[in-house]
Amino acid sequence: MIASYNTHVGDVLLLVVANDEGKKVTFERKENIARVYQEDTGETVGWNIFEAKSLLKSLTELSKNGEVKLSADDVEKLNTALEKSGFADKLTYDAQPKFVVAEIVEMVEHPDSDHLHICQVNVGLEENVQIVCGAPNASLGLKTVAALPGSMMPDGALIFPGELRGVPSFGMLCSARELELPNAPQVRGIMELSDDLTAGLAFEPTTMWHN
Template identity: 40%
Template structure:
């Protein structure tokens, strides 16, 4: 997992890199221009804050929000880690986090009158249990799935979780949550046309601009 964001108006010239969920007991180490965040008990690294980030990555001056890091970016950041005495290495994550999914089955949530438990197929035929509150949820539809490790347009990060005691791995998205142009401002999963894209493919955000027309 590799999630990066840069919000200079809110946090200054700091690149935040997230590698995993926060640990219950965190260890925070300050190494000159890098802050290393890890699990106090296992030393599992959960993230870094790169200070004065635009000095290492000048292209950040044109960014505000989520950053899709390239291998060249990581080479620069790994050099920063090395120069700050850290042995950690960042690796490129090319796994798409927003994919076309197929809802194979839907059943009622035993502890909720509005939640549904879905079995939703994603890439490579893998099926996930995803709990959804979408009022239009049904079987045999194509949807957009935000997988674990996805950062939503509003900054929300998708982690594994539970909804009222039922496991939910990922999220089935609405058009408005994805900030798709002209998407209706109401709850409900974005149901894709059957011939839109193949199940498991990375969701084409550029193509989605034609999904809703006024």
């Protein structure tokens, strides 16, 4: 679940719980909560929580719009609000870090591209994940940063499982520029982290990356 706060349309907490896949969506509103869902399937893809600061006190400390990290207690309060408004859906708290240290453990060339690589990546989960990457510096054994599904990039882009030229990709490997880090090199290429870092650790730019 991706959460962001937006004052441009009022005191609203926006929750994305699934990829709408570019399909037409509509909504139903009950009291101060609107469920956003795909028209053809009825699948819930998001929620708009109006007058959000009155519901979650943690939001009162926000100084700008953008992504917010919800605690387990926040999610519990939101589920209570959904139930009171007459919705049967339940939100799931996800403690998994979304930007993590990643290690490329296998890499082959994409069969339908002259620059893409199909990487098997250790991100600290039970099994390695497959990420398609076009960075010229991608290499076997490289420690870098992966944005996992359910993450929001600094430019607002949402990361979901997808495909690149027909090959499944579970997230993306990131450059310092894409993460908008201070003094990020303005060149193509994913981040190169210390070999000493353990795959799966939450990425902390102040201690794990220096330029």
